[in-house]
Amino acid sequence: MLQYPAGQAPFLWRVEPAPGLHVAFTGVDAGNLAFHVSGTLAGEAARESTAAARHRLEDAMGVERGRTEYLSQVHSARVVPAQGRGWAGGRAPREADALVSATGCDPLAIMVADCLPVVLVSRPAGRDGITGPTAVAHAGRRGLLDGVLENTVHRLRQDGAGAGPGDIQAWIGPAICGRCYEVPEPMRADGAARIPATGSTTSWGTPALDLPAGADSVLTGLGVTVHHSGLCTLEDHSAYSHRREPGRGRSVGLVWQNQP
Template sequence: MTFLFHDTVPVATGTVSVAFTDRRLDLGDNADPAVRGAALAEIAAETGATPYLMHQVHGTAVHVPDGADGAFPDADALVTGAAGLALLARAADCVPVLLVADSGEVGAVHAGREGVRRGVVPAALRRLDELGATGLRAWVGPHICGACYEVPEEMRAEVAAEVPATAATTSWGTPALDLGAGVRAQLEAAGVAVAEVGGCTREDEALHSHRRDGAAAGRLAGVVWRTP
């Protein structure tokens, strides 16, 4: 089985699947091309859909794929109403978020510190609304927890000024950010039902973590696709 977590939900236009990978696959930009290619081939075989990647830049750009065109856009969110595309949001401590609308549209969001502060999740929700999405649900994937994500006090204050729910303290008593709490607050403020897929990436060695492994860290992925 390719996935750490896998669920399917019926929608108006078919069935949508949401899934998260673990450390067994490396989908990172810095992975050996053969390693990443093998991981993408495995995801394609498992999903029956064409994997679609973005070049994640810690911004708020939302890209709408118009087909399996092989693009690698600078973006931190992908949304589509098309079937047959497996949208990937990759992470190694940041928060991968998968979005599903009862009307059939789907989205994948990479929410890092800057993305949470600047509002990449609300940006993806707005774009889905423009596509006509109704009845949105979200799956929040494995990410570094607030008890582990130590940051300078100034950084905590800067992010918390925009998203108060992110303010946290590490288990050893220093300033921290809880990006997952910030994402949940943004989703709940928009009326989106949230499901949690547990796991702190720094604590769980079955998951990729940049904080734990540094430059050697790979990338896990949230994957969402619709089958007609």
Template sequence: MIGQQHHESGAHFAFTDRWGGVSAAPYDQLNLGGAVGDDPRSVGANRELAAKDLGLDPAAVVWMQQVHGRDVAVVDGPWRMADIPCVDAVVTARRGLALAVLTADCTPVLLADPVAGITGAAHAGRPGLVAGVVPAAVEAMTELGAEPARIIAFTGPAICGRCYEVPADMRDEVAAVVPQARSTTSWGTPAVDVTAGVRAQLAAAGVPVREDSHMCTRESADHFSYRRDRTTGRLASYVWLGETPGRGTGEAEL
């Protein structure tokens, strides 16, 4: 099942949950991650199902090999499977090209400047937050002609700051870089709120966050969570612009 937002500007943002695919347990059902141990044929079938639900060509979605860094790739089309680089953000100036992020607790960040025709997608886990992958993605978009104040930013389902327990020294290391990420679990131990940190980094870059997902992956049985299950599938978040500037349908939920 896929939730999708159509912005009146022609920007599209979509987030999957775990249902509606063909993968067997523990990856059931709509696992979209190709590096978690699932049958590659099931992953391929799931990616095709998700793309078709979104009205996209499955062969024209840009994926990444995510490594928790800050490297950004500028793309004008999908890579061959053997050539997918190790990056944690992608940006494009090509309308209609969908960019995808895989997560199972990390924060997916989707960005679009519909006026300039520039989109970006970033994978922000704790290491990526500290490394600055989101500001790097915004910078790459700006170099292509985007303006931060025009960028529409969405964050997707992620582990919340009340559930992401870490050692106290790790929380301090993160908070030294992004103070807004400091948190405490609902049971009173040190924690990190990656989404709050991402929101602060976007604001510092001049990007207004239009909408955050309030879905905690660890708490939701409808979403994959590495923290909860360890061996599990991956969700996907997608961003793309309509081929025609300004073409949109208002906001809608699928």
């Protein structure tokens, strides 16, 4: 597995789990990649800035401009299949929080600014080196507790991903950590009751949730091999954080293939 140097603009973290297959996460250097937040701009200027940022990102990925598929994320556990078409042309994105490419050939993106971006790749059972279905998922508190990751893995296996050791790998990208994600005590208790690994305490001693640990627990329990960026979006200013700067921007988790 080839891992690129940290901070290789526009990517905070990028790996190549198989030749031509890429997993990456952006930071603030890539610019705001969401049309529903405007940062310091407004109106048409904000939209033009986001479109330009998406184009620059696709140039760095080596995919056709406008080809990457995005979602309208609503903190759900809904998973939808890729449609083989991207964001260009003014198409309205579908409401869901996970996206699966059955062929593994569609460039997929998921937007975050503290919630977990989770990128998954797979191989068909017993076929080393062959790329299977791929997916991206937005695992915020609600989506994680409601089963977005379980639903995504189930869909990958429906589409042909293997169920053996290492057949599905997941990368948990930059997200708010369990030392920083302060929540009311009833919310911590609810999370820990559903996924015990989410129960946490902030570095200043108040109730918290550890979403990366919870996602790791869920995925590992499903037989998925998990990798972590280890970067906290609230602590590290190279990533967007809704808690630190609401409305400034969104980063993305990505998976794509470059054809030989």
